[in-house]
Amino acid sequence: MKRFFKNFFDQINVIGQCRKYNLPLRQCPQFLFLVMGNVNVVAMITAYFVGIRYDSDPEKLMLVVISLATAIFIISFIIVRSFEQLAEANRLKTEFVNIVSHQIRSPLTNLKWIVEILTSGILGNAEKKQTEYFKILKENLERMQKLVSELLTVSRIEATKLILKKENFFLQNIANDLVKEFEPISKSSNVKIKTDFADKTPQVNGDPFQVLQVLENLLYNAVRYIGFASGDIARGKEPGEVLVKIYGKGRFVFCEVIDNGIGIPKEDQKYIFQKFFRADNVRRYQTGGSGLGLYIAKNIIDHSGGKIGFTSCQGKGTTFWFKLPAATNKKM
């Protein structure tokens, strides 16, 4: 009996149910059921007053009103149940991704560390061929770790548990360090990365670790999708170019990552920030990539009080930009 009442009160606790499914009130199944209930009552009253004008027979009137009420009740029950099942499936999916990603992290870390020991030389030097294969193993482990990390971030975004540790910092410093880290990749991709930081650009207010992820993602895409353009446009061995620009404007600091790569087809542009989306012209050349990077980047920038966007022309290049709120008067 106690459990029955507990279940009953849980079901009618609209705010509790919204929290459980992590939905706004207007999409919460229980709230929708209450709304439909009120619609039903209004429909019954309306049917009564309309019916009484045309036919004063009380039995017929009662039959019409009850039939209408029953029909509306059944339809609203079916709709709300469907919503509830969808909400539950979505919640389970997010929870599953969260749990699995956490569980996969440990064995991946184990493998990464074992490979590090094998290549460190502390167990003796490996042969050249072995070192080559260990390198491949290490790269693929890092790929898997990146994917798991992205999946975890996505599940936190969806559970609105993405927490940003905000502080004031210079975006230019992060960009400089990142460009240095990208030297080996840009060299092997035949791409030159240049920077253009305006004087007196203020600090930004945001989570430096998360913003680093955003910039890393944009820079990685810019470098990766330039290599193919040289083949497509037959520029021979000319290096591709990526420019990272940072400047202050009004209450914001802007960052632009400009490349002269393959560009994004017009018909794909509206999907570019969607989860798992990868444009056709990219998938033709490279099957790897999760399609989560830009979705995560957009959420991080939106949560930071900024905005992200892009302009692109297929075959000519793309400019991705984002802006973040400027911090104090401290300028570089």
Next chain:
Amino acid sequence: MKNILFIEDEAVMQKAVSEFLGANGYRVISALDGELGVNLARQNPPDLILLDIILPKKSGFDVLEDLKKDEKTKSIPIIVLTNLSQMSDVSKMMEMGITTYLVKSEQSLQNIANIVEQTLGGEK
């Protein structure tokens, strides 16, 4: 030689970290659960503790609480090494007085060795 107590239930991680830090000149003592970790720390206080959070018998949070209450162990530097990376977990551990918090999947063994060396003031 500096002694490091590594409290971690994953045997492979124990092996990897012990091997690497051992090659870097440290003596690593292993504990595969929280309760054993606390007992070993009390019997023979190490120079540094590497501590996981999700542990059998006693969680990392409880281990930390016990170590900080005990006169013999309260001033031993503690580095948390875990895969939990939520800000709430990090803040909670920092408030309990750990030296630093590292997310395992984001660290290389070399990074961990560098941080251990820094924490011990460059001594081995």
